[in-house]
Amino acid sequence: MPNSVYKKVDFVGVSPNSISEAINNAIAHAATTEKVTWFEVVEMRGHVEEGKVTQYQVILKVGFRVGP
Template sequence: MKDAVYKLTELTGTSSVSMEDAVTKALQCAYESVKTLSWFQVVETRGSIKDGAVDHWQVTLKVGFKVDEVELPSPE
């Protein structure tokens, strides 16, 4: 088994419905261009308030995905 290499990037999903919906939207959008998504971590949650209630959610995620394998020289 070869060792894998992963790339880490940050996304912010938004939703007027829920935090979970904001996460799902961010992941679905990222998956359209990166099919090797592996994991995510919620790093920040925030939102806006209107008339004393949550109006909109913003959830920032770190998303990891496997990068294409390349043949590297063996250490000698």
């Protein structure tokens, strides 16, 4: 296994529907510019209105290869 270098960047995915969709939104966005190979969930939170969750917010670390 040769040398290599990866980068990890924090994204916050947001979805009105579910935790999964929030994760997918963040990864889909990150993948538009980088070749993402893994993610780690850092935190989950959300917005509430009139006793209902109206927004799921998932903070992720997203990892992708940057070198050689």
